[in-house]
Amino acid sequence: MVTAESAKTTPNKMPVIPITEIEQSAFCSTEDDLETKTLEKEFEIGVNWQKIPISYLRATPEELDSRIHQAKNKLGNRLVVLGHHYQRNEIIRYADYRGDSFKLSQYAASQPKSDFIIFCGVHFMAETADILSGDHQSVILPNLTAGCSMADMAQIDDVMDCWDDLTDVLGQGGIIPITYMNSTAAIKALCGRGGGIVCTSSNATAAFEWALGQGQKILFLPDQHLGRNTAHKLGIGLEETLVWNPFKPMGGHSREALSNAKVILWQGHCSVHTRFNVSQIEKARTDHPKVSVIVHPECTMEVVKAADFNGSTEFIIKTVSEAPAGTTWAIGTEISLVNRIAQENPDKTVFCLDSVVCPCSTMYRIHPAYLSWVLDGLNEGVVVNQIQVDNETKNEARLALDRMLALV
Numbered sequence: 316m317v318t319a320e321s322a323k324t325t326p327n328k329m330p331v332i333p334i335t336e337i338e339q340s341a342f343c344s345t346e347d348d349l350e351t352k353t354l355e356k357e358f359e360i361g362v363n364w365q366k367i368p369i370s371y372l373r374a375t376p377e378e379l380d381s382r383i384h385q386a387k388n389k390l391g392n393r394l395v396v397l398g399h400h401y402q403r404n405e406i407i408r409y410a411d412y413r414g415d416s417f418k419l420s421q422y423a424a425s426q427p428k429s430d431f432i433i434f435c436g437v438h439f440m441a442e443t444a445d446i447l448s449g450d451h452q453s454v455i456l457p458n459l460t461a462g463c464s465m466a467d468m469a470q471i472d473d474v475m476d477c478w479d480d481l482t483d484v485l486g487q488g489g490i491i492p493i494t495y496m497n498s499t500a501a502i503k504a505l506c507g508r509g510g511g512i513v514c515t516s517s518n519a520t521a522a523f524e525w526a527l528g529q530g531q532k533i534l535f536l537p538d539q540h541l542g543r544n545t546a547h548k549l550g551i552g553l554e555e556t557l558v559w560n561p562f563k564p565m566g567g568h569s570r571e572a573l574s575n576a577k578v579i580l581w582q583g584h585c586s587v588h589t590r591f592n593v594s595q596i597e598k599a600r601t602d603h604p605k606v607s608v609i610v611h612p613e614c615t616m617e618v619v620k621a622a623d624f625n626g627s628t629e630f631i632i633k634t635v636s637e638a639p640a641g642t643t644w645a646i647g648t649e650i651s652l653v654n655r656i657a658q659e660n661p662d663k664t665v666f667c668l669d670s671v672v673c674p675c676s677t678m679y680r681i682h683p684a685y686l687s688w689v690l691d692g693l694n695e696g697v698v699v700n701q702i703q704v705d706n707e708t709k710n711e712a713r714l715a716l717d718r719m720l721a722l723v
């Protein structure tokens with residue numbers, strides 16, 4: 316029965332699974348072979364790629380390498396190329412700077428002499444770089460289909476419906492929205508105007524403490540696992556957390572349950588990090604009795620609890636690189652990064668918890684052919700694939716980002 320009360324709330328919706336989620340396993344392989352092929356060959360994998368002129372499609376890795384070097388040299392310090400840790404090595408080799416999403420955006424903001432910022436990462440990262448960089452700078456994402464399945468799980472219309480429901484139940488100011496960096500600019504803007512904050516996997520605990528210190532409940536977007544792991548770290552029990560299902564009226568909960576919850580988690584996840592499970596950890600411990608297991612907090616709570624350490628990509632890199640020679644590490648994060656950590660730590664045994672080689676399929680869409688294409692465009696005076704956030708969204712998102720910066 317539809318009552319006056321329920322009529323105000325979100326209607327039942329047809330679940331829409333993001334295309335990037337459906338395509339997530341496209342590049343998975345049981346062979347340890349992530350060697351870059353021509354883009355034409357990689358197109359055969361059948362994921363959603365951005366169309367590109369045919370000369371780039373057929374160029375060999377050697378031809379692209381020479382073209383990219385030439386184009387970069389011509390642009391000099393008018394250009395900065397940023398490479399996220401999860402990019403393939405064939406892209407990382409052209410990066411002037413590598414890091415996690417926030418570190419890269421901060422770096423971009425500290426390079427005012429660079430007119431062009433090519434962000435080899437995914438869409439929400441390029442948006443954040445555009446928010447933090449100067450008006451005279453253009454941020455470019457080499458392949459527009461490089462999204463993030465987790466960010467795609469929190470569509471702004473669904474989040475607005477949730478926010479309206481929650482403020483209806485809890486009253487204005489009764490809940491603080493916190494969004495993980497891995498979200499669209501529109502979600503960051505909602506957090507900005509709703510008195511909320513952005514966080515990374517390094518400072519999620521500080522962001523929770525900031526919100527709880529104001530005596531407030533938390534709406535955490537879009538990764539339920541990072542939210543749950545952070546709440547657990549702060550002693551918030553599972554009975555005090557709820558998962559908001561955007562496809563059900565009121566997220567699937569009664570007004571009473573929402574009033575009693577301390578943390579409301581958006582029903583989103585990372586398709587890469589939720590591949591890890593406790594059996595993989597048990598197997599690593601059986602095969603390597605002295606192994607240390609380190610995972611990213613986007614993994615499930617069971618995995619985080621079964622691991623020895625958990626933390627951001629920067630934390631994982633630092634912990635393994637500073638460990639004594641001869642130690643053994645099983646890592647639960649994106650495979651391109653795990654392989655790079657293994658290469659850069661030849662004095663240690665480093666392997667991925669998952670025996671299936673499964674890169675983040677959206678990160679993997681940045682192929683050298685796209686980088687070459689956007690660089691050639693710049694040398695011809697054409698900015699291709701510029702990512703621009705409108706001023707209103709930028710200003711509101713900036714509020715939430717600035718609150719985060721004030722935390723550290």
Ligand code: SF4
Pocket residue numbers: 401437462463464465466497585586587588649675676677678
């Ligand atoms: S690893 Fe997960 S959170 Fe990161 S870009 Fe890929 S899908 Fe998104």
